Amino acid sequence: MHFRTILIVDDEPRARQGLKKTLESWSAGKYDIFCAANGEEAINIIHQRTIHLLITDIRMPEITGLKLIRSIEKQKSKPVVIIISAYSEFEYAQEAITLGVVNYLLKPVDKHKFINAVEQAIKVWEERQKAAVVEKMIDNWIINIQEGTRSHVIKKAIRFINENLNRPFSLREVSSFVHLNPSYFSTLFKEETNMTFSEYVTRCRLQKAKSLLITTDLTIAEIAEEVGYQTAKYFIKLFKEFEGITPYQFRKEHLKKEEF
16 A cells, blocks of 8 residues: 555645645645545545545644544554644643654644655654554464463574574574574474474564565565575475465565555
């Protein structure tokens, strides 16, 4: 999903149109920019389309800017929010922060500060999207193992694995790190995690690879190297075995789902 829709909410026509004009000039048609004269009108627009950035005045009749933000709290895809106000009372800013507002600007709004705030808000939105995607990539097997492991030795081994995914390492190296005989370490690891050492390491590497496939523009070969595989060919083979598709197909399919 790409950032593309901005909604400006202000009950003052001149202020509303001025902000829209500033954004249109800056964005050069890159974004869809909508306006609402009050909170009710804004809510109707938000119900009809996905809004990525909400820019709202605080003081408006009936539905204030803060009430508007609270009304969209439970939405699945929440916009990032910038508040604009002629009032500098601390409680407004304080409540805005608790509601997750990314910026608070005072009227009259300086054009350069306004554009900077919008650019920052877009970055925040993009980072939130990346974080949401990464969350989807999480392998629950790995999470359950990391949270459920009781053995201090296996916890130490898991930390070593997580910190060294960018390079090749062997069971012998990890067993030496935790001061255990390789054979005993292998048995203990399987008993504690219900997974072989090799499968656990592979799952960790592939989880990291899936995240990189979605959140970066790295090539398949570069990602293979980033997750500790010396050849892209072997990485692709393993990825297909575990995921049923190639890394290239995974990236293509997932990015397609994120489009409108």
